[in-house]
Amino acid sequence: MADDKVRDEAMQIIGMFQILPRLVVFDLDYTLWPFYCECRPKREMPSLYPQAKGIMSGLKEKGIQMAIASRSPTSDIANTFIDKLNIKSLFVAKEIFSSWTHKTEHFQKIHTRTGVPFTDMLFFDDEDRNIKSVSKMGVTSILVGDGVTLGALRQGLTEFSQNHNTIEKNKKVWRNKYSGKAPSSETDKD
Numbered sequence: 001m002a003d004d005k006v007r008d009e010a011m012q013i014i015g016m017f018q019i020l021p022r023l024v025v026f027d028l029d030y031t032l033w034p035f036y037c038e039c040r041p042k043r044e045m046p047s048l049y050p051q052a053k054g055i056m057s058g059l060k061e062k063g064i065q066m067a068i069a070s071r072s073p074t075s076d077i078a079n080t081f082i083d084k085l086n087i088k089s090l091f092v093a094k095e096i097f098s099s100w101t102h103k104t105e106h107f108q109k110i111h112t113r114t115g116v117p118f119t120d121m122l123f124f125d126d127e128d129r130n131i132k133s134v135s136k137m138g139v140t141s142i143l144v145g146d147g148v149t150l151g152a153l154r155q156g157l158t159e160f161s162q163n164h165n166t167i168e169k170n171k172k173v174w175r176n177k178y179s180g181k182a183p184s185s186e187t188d189k190d
């Protein structure tokens, strides 16, 4: 599928949701591109997963910010590839450094840089341990099997909406509790 066709489809998917993340964060290796960049020579011309560019264009068109969180030990190669692929201007933050924390440090930095709360972020990554630790911070986190796809985007936005609704529901329960009103199943129905 051509990039603009993927972009249009991504915009259509995004248009189906009323509650949207403010920031979408991508891993690099095996999420945006199908290799470990540390194993590649800098002079190479890299390529992205087939739907990655179109999805990012769709998010941009819809006014959703994007960032990178990568544990690659070779940020110089990663940045060279990002330049070559002409996608650098898409990202409001790029945190690329190796770390023993499973990206919690990356997300703290992204939060400081952007001011976006963790609960307003959506994250795509191919490693389960990163997904587990980052989702504990309140970020909706989606494990990708074969790079980022339109299917993963749809799943991510669905889970983001569900998480948002759960948070709102809990807020309501706490408000009722605080005001002395018993949170019965009747009053908490949405």
Ligand SMILES: [Mg+2]
Pocket: 027, 028, 029, 030, 031, 125, 126, 127
């Ligand atoms: Mg990866």
